[in-house]
Amino acid sequence: MRVRHEHWLAWPYLGGLVLLVVVPAAVALAIAFTNFNAIRPPEFTGLDNFTRVVRDEAFWRALANTTIYIVIALPLRLAAAVAFALLLHRPGPGVGAARAIAYLPSVVPDAAYALLWLWFLNPIYGPISLALGAVGLEGLGNGLLTDPWSTRVAIAVMGAFQIGEAFVIALAARRLIPESLYDAARVDGAKPWFVLRRVTLPLMGPVLALLALRDVIFSLQANFVPALLITDGGPRYATTYLPLLVYRSAFRYFRFGYASAVTVSIFLITAIVVYLQYRLVKRWRLL
Amino acid sequence: MTLSIEELSKTFGTRRARTDSALVRALEDVSLQAADGELLVIVGPSGSGKSTLLRCVCGLETIDRGRISVQGKDVTRLPPAERNVAMVFQEFALFPHLNVRANISFGLEARKQETTAIAAKVEQAAEMLDLKRLLNRYPSSLSGGEKQRVALARAVVREPAAFLLDEPLSNLDAELRTHMRAEIKTLQRRLETTTLYVTHDQVEALTMGDRVAVLRAGRIEQIGPPMELYDHPANGFVARFLGSPPMNLFPSGIHKGPAGAGVVGIRPERIRLVEPSEGRLAGSVVLVEPIGTDAIVHVDVQGHRLLVRVERSALDGASGEVGLLFLESDVHGFQDWDGPAL
Numbered sequence: 001m002r003v004r005h006e007h008w009l010a011w012p013y014l015g016g017l018v019l020l021v022v023v024p025a026a027v028a029l030a031i032a033f034t035n036f037n038a039i040r041p042p043e044f045t046g047l048d049n050f051t052r053v054v055r056d057e058a059f060w061r062a063l064a065n066t067t068i069y070i071v072i073a074l075p076l077r078l079a080a081a082v083a084f085a086l087l088l089h090r091p092g093p094g095v096g097a098a099r100a101i102a103y104l105p106s107v108v109p110d111a112a113y114a115l116l117w118l119w120f121l122n123p124i125y126g127p128i129s130l131a132l133g134a135v136g137l138e139g140l141g142n143g144l145l146t147d148p149w150s151t152r153v154a155i156a157v158m159g160a161f162q163i164g165e166a167f168v169i170a171l172a173a174r175r176l177i178p179e180s181l182y183d184a185a186r187v188d189g190a191k192p193w194f195v196l197r198r199v200t201l202p203l204m205g206p207v208l209a210l211l212a213l214r215d216v217i218f219s220l221q222a223n224f225v226p227a228l229l230i231t232d233g234g235p236r237y238a239t240t241y242l243p244l245l246v247y248r249s250a251f252r253y254f255r256f257g258y259a260s261a262v263t264v265s266i267f268l269i270t271a272i273v274v275y276l277q278y279r280l281v282k283r284w285r286l287l
Numbered sequence: 288m289t290l291s292i293e294e295l296s297k298t299f300g301t302r303r304a305r306t307d308s309a310l311v312r313a314l315e316d317v318s319l320q321a322a323d324g325e326l327l328v329i330v331g332p333s334g335s336g337k338s339t340l341l342r343c344v345c346g347l348e349t350i351d352r353g354r355i356s357v358q359g360k361d362v363t364r365l366p367p368a369e370r371n372v373a374m375v376f377q378e379f380a381l382f383p384h385l386n387v388r389a390n391i392s393f394g395l396e397a398r399k400q401e402t403t404a405i406a407a408k409v410e411q412a413a414e415m416l417d418l419k420r421l422l423n424r425y426p427s428s429l430s431g432g433e434k435q436r437v438a439l440a441r442a443v444v445r446e447p448a449a450f451l452l453d454e455p456l457s458n459l460d461a462e463l464r465t466h467m468r469a470e471i472k473t474l475q476r477r478l479e480t481t482t483l484y485v486t487h488d489q490v491e492a493l494t495m496g497d498r499v500a501v502l503r504a505g506r507i508e509q510i511g512p513p514m515e516l517y518d519h520p521a522n523g524f525v526a527r528f529l530g531s532p533p534m535n536l537f538p539s540g541i542h543k544g545p546a547g548a549g550v551v552g553i554r555p556e557r558i559r560l561v562e563p564s565e566g567r568l569a570g571s572v573v574l575v576e577p578i579g580t581d582a583i584v585h586v587d588v589q590g591h592r593l594l595v596r597v598e599r600s601a602l603d604g605a606s607g608e609v610g611l612l613f614l615e616s617d618v619h620g621f622q623d624w625d626g627p628a629l
Contacts, residue, residue, distance in 0.1 A: 187367045
């Protein structure tokens with residue numbers, strides 16, 4: 001029998017992908033080499049925009065902010081996803097509801113979620129500030145959204161609840177580990193902590209590595225909404241992340257050429273980071 | 288007695304289930320003792336509860352009733368780790384991310400034994416099971432037989448009071464199975480460790496066991512030395528279950544066996560094919576299955592199919608009408624199909 005390849009079924013999707021992603025990306029790449037400002041026709045300026053990016057203090061500050069965000073948020077997000085997966089992988093009363101709750105923050109639209117946290121994080125009357133005040137930490141509570149570091153941490157913590165996909169993937173990874181391995185470990189006298197360290201985490205390792213890779217890519221772009229709606233990049237530029245820098249350069253200052261150059265830089269940085277992580281993971285024999 | 292199980296019962300199903308239909312009785316009043324160094328085989332068809340019995344003994348399942356003791360110590364309520372037994376699982380349960388050495392040492396490391404002592408014990412176990420050149424390999428690169436040996440080494444290295452082997456050969460191909468059968472038996476003899484060996488394969492049971500317990504629907508039907516079970520089955524079920532091919536059972540209307548028997552049985556190898564007029568029974572040959580030196584001849588006797596095992600050289604004339612000749616002393620009588628022997 002002749003095997004029919006129905007690859008044409010993928011064409012509409014691929015067509016859309018080219019039109020909506022590849023073409024704009026190519027345009028952005030082209031604009032990065034011009035002085036386009038949406039008013040005058042663009043002129044070719046060579047590597048001027050990239051030179052400006054490298055020399056721009058705002059760019060380095062945004063890169064540092066993004067890095068800090070990733071360093072705080074990534075471990076939190078991974079740990080939360082794995083913890084939920086390990087706690088909720090076995091069926092039982094209430095487990096279905098608990099899984100839904102763990103997924104819920106990822107379903108809420110980003111803007112609504114950000115506005116909710118704007119209230120949570122309010123330094124005067126927000127519940128977090130009030131709770132901190134109740135245990136004698138008024139200073140910390142009042143610093144929310146006004147002190148650079150507590151704001152950075154707050155935005156990262158906020159992101160640590162939106163782990164729905166990572167949770168589902170970690171859950172699937174845990175359920176792929178045969179129960180007989182746990183039976184064998186129990187008969188062999190392994191305590192729960194030993195089993196977690198020596199069996200569960202190593203066997204979930206490849207998936208965790210994949211989640212980490214994905215989360216870095218995601219984190220380089222994800223904090224745009226909270227930075228725009230909650231902190232407006234502040235206080236003192238502490239939450240001006242790379243996506244917000246691009247947005248402002250383009251749509252507030254109409255420096256499209258420069259914004260495109262930053263975008264291209266983000267793309268290159270992402271590619272480098274992901275490649276380095278991939279190399280590291282390969283060395284660990286994980287993938 | 289290294290291992291003693293008294294009146295063990297186990298039911299699966301929700302605790303809250305009030306109706307009996309929601310409950311599955313996996314084991315009912317199972318009692319057995321294994322002497323020091325004995326290899327006791329538990330054999331039964333699938334679903335008879337033999338794996339459950341093993342899981343109860345090692346503590347992976349809780350029990351409803353009964354008592355389990357290891358070397359005189361009551362372990363009924365103890366967690367698996369404190370029962371001093373080692374289990375070999377049907378699917379080997381090797382840790383895929385650890386090499387052979389780390390797999391073998393896992394249980395010792397979990398018990399926080401000294402590193403040098405662990406290394407020495409692993410070497411010793413690897414030597415015993417011919418695994419020395421595989422110590423740095425990972426399970427995915429091992430053959431079925433090698434995985435099996437690693438799983439055994441993992442149990443051996445712990446020096447437990449008893450081994451619990453759950454169908455250890457069922458994932459191996461036929462040739463390897465015969466080989467490993469001998470290897471396990473030799474190893475067990477050498478270590479003189481009490482062993483509970485679960486299998487559904489009656490050939491394995493008969494060849495390996497010092498004693499054999501036949502389990503059916505959660506109850507022990509008979510327990511004893513293999514040949515005793517073979518020669519004197521306690522009931523129709525054991526008669527049908529042991530032997531390859533199994534004992535022929537047929538209604539006493541065809542051949543009147545011992546007084547009061549509703550069903551009579553005779554082993555296929557105890558029958559000779561003769562001229563129709565010379566046999567105690569007569570029938571017609573339906574099928575001949577050669578199996579090496581022997582052949583299994585299917586004979587239709589008054590609508591019942593009897594199997595006869597004969598040497599292939601004695602097959603001449605084994606077609607059409609034949610007579611079946613056997614000694615009256617080889618005839619077993621049972622009350623009914625599953626009923627007790629008379």
